[in-house]
Each structure stands twice: as structure tokens, then as C-alpha cells.
Amino acid sequence: MDQAVATEGRREGAKPLYRQMKEDLVRRVMSGEWRPGELVPSEVALAQEYRVSVGTARKAIEEMVLERLVVRQRGRGTTIARNDERYEPFRFYRLHVGENTKAAYSTSYMSCTPARANAIEAKGLNVKRGTAIVRILRLRSHEGQPAVLEHIAILEERCPNVAAIINNIQPESIYGLIERAFHIIIRRVEERVQASAAEEEDAEILKLTVGSPILEVMRKAFDLGGAVIEFRRMRAVSDIHYFNEIG
Known part of the structure; x- marks a missing residue:
């Protein structure tokens, strides 16, 4: 037409x-x-x-x-x-230490493997349980100390073979990688913040005791059409706070 x-x-x-x-x-x-x-x-x-x-x-x-x-x-x-023109680094990152220091001094990938969405991931991605995803575990440290543990799920259908690409590059910005490799633009994110308690994996990696208070942020990242591309659970030690400036 x-x-x-x-x-x-x-x-x-x-x-x-x-x-x-x-x-x-x-x-x-x-x-x-x-x-x-x-x-x-x-x-x-x-x-x-x-x-x-x-x-x-x-x-x-x-x-x-x-x-x-x-x-x-x-x-x-x-x-x-391009990704670097659309927003400054860590544009969507709201976890801070102190007055205005982002809790993201260094990043390390602990695992990145193909998987099937569990109940939490399926709800976050708006898909059926068992849908093919890539599951990533990533640690952000601040001044040499573990600060934020990120559980990330990406839809395999939208980003085929992304696990191999991430394992090879280990990018600082996953959104930048998704854009470059798959031409998918992340337009916005939606976050929900809540208090939580450290589970066994959190305690081991973040050097806490099981049950310790932690901050949890659940994030959905949307493409231009409003579809969820990535779901992320960020589990942060208690001295990390969430900061967002409006206006």
C-alpha cells in the first residue's frame, strides 16, 4: 500500500x-x-x-x-x-552508595547459559513458563566488595545465540549489545523496588548471612513496540539505596 x-x-x-x-x-x-x-x-x-x-x-x-x-x-x-547517543552510561541504573555514587564500579559475569523460564522469569517476561531464555548471573562490586547480584533473563527467540555472544564479549551494557547484535532498541524500563531477605545464593556471593535484609529491584526492559525483551532481578546489600530524580 x-x-x-x-x-x-x-x-x-x-x-x-x-x-x-x-x-x-x-x-x-x-x-x-x-x-x-x-x-x-x-x-x-x-x-x-x-x-x-x-x-x-x-x-x-x-x-x-x-x-x-x-x-x-x-x-x-x-x-x-545509537545506544551511546540515546542515553548516558547507566542511564537506567538507580542503585547508589552514599550521596550520588552509582553502585557499579566493576562488573563480572558468573554464568550465562540457555535455560527455560521459571515461574518468576516467565511472569517478568510476559511469556509462558518453560519458554526458551538465556539466564545470566552477574555481580556488580563497589570498592572491591560485592554490592549487587543480578539475575537476568533474555528471550532467546528475540536474541538467538545471545548466550555465546555474551560469553565471548561480556559487555558492560547488555542493552547496547542487544541493539548492536539484534537491532533491538530498548525504549524504556519499568522497575519495582521492595525489601527482601538474602537467600542462600545471595548470602554466599554477597558475603551475607541467610535472611539478612537486602534491597530487591525487579526490572522489565521494553523494546519500541512495548514488548518485554529482558527481565532482571537485582539483589543489593543493605547499604545500597535506590535513587531516582524526577523533573
Whole structure:
């Protein structure tokens, strides 16, 4: 179907035209039409394609800029944002020690293997129990002391062979790896914070006693289409706190 005609036919929808256009552009990014670092057509060209005003096209692009999905580059044009352009390192990391020090001084991978989702992982990933995943155990240390134990589950179907890639590279940023290797952009995360108690594995790795108070953060990472790609349980020692600035 002709893109301009299809979009023109949605003019009478409830959403503003620029937002309809922006959502269609995001869909095209998801389909792989443009990948991170690649140029997208100019606002004039997009306006002609969608049969809208340049102002409408500009507003659609501006929304994508605000969401860090695209980057305007003087003298070059607008490109799909790469992982390092979309957000600063540890953008989604909210665990701190002291006033404003992130509890992530060093990272070590303890295991990364194909597995089947257990009940907790299945709920976190919004899939059926037994779905193929990659299960990762990763430790973050601060000043040489174990601080945060991360239990990470990634959907194998969306990221095939990711276990071998992670074991080979052991990346600091899993989201950056997912983007580079599978062209999946992590758009947002959702976190739930609660008090918990150290289990046997936590106690052994974090050097605690079983039953000691710990902080637990459960995170879901979503792609551009709103599907969960990764589920993560972060189990932190008691002197770690969760910090999030709003506004």
C-alpha cells in the first residue's frame, strides 16, 4: 500500500496527525528500515511522502528527538540514535552508595547459559513458563566488595545465540549489545523496588548471612513496540539505596 495514501487516510483519527506520523516512523525503525546510525529522510522528503506539511513532519521528528530515538547532526541530517547517543552510561541504573555514587564500579559475569523460564522469569517476561531464555548471573562490586547480584533473563527467540555472544564479549551494557547484535532498541524500563531477605545464593556471593535484609529491584526492559525483551532481578546489600530524580 502506498505509504502517503495510507497515512493520509488516517487524518480523521483521534490522535494528532504528527503523532500518527511519528508512530508510523517508529514502526519503520522497528522493521529495520533504518538502523542505529543510519540517516532518515529529511523533513521535506518525509512531508512529501506522508502528504503533510513540513511543520507536521518537523513536529513528528522533534518528538522522536525528545525520546532520544533520533539525533540531529548539523551538516549531516537526522540519524537513528545509537545506544551511546540515546542515553548516558547507566542511564537506567538507580542503585547508589552514599550521596550520588552509582553502585557499579566493576562488573563480572558468573554464568550465562540457555535455560527455560521459571515461574518468576516467565511472569517478568510476559511469556509462558518453560519458554526458551538465556539466564545470566552477574555481580556488580563497589570498592572491591560485592554490592549487587543480578539475575537476568533474555528471550532467546528475540536474541538467538545471545548466550555465546555474551560469553565471548561480556559487555558492560547488555542493552547496547542487544541493539548492536539484534537491532533491538530498548525504549524504556519499568522497575519495582521492595525489601527482601538474602537467600542462600545471595548470602554466599554477597558475603551475607541467610535472611539478612537486602534491597530487591525487579526490572522489565521494553523494546519500541512495548514488548518485554529482558527481565532482571537485582539483589543489593543493605547499604545500597535506590535513587531516582524526577523533573
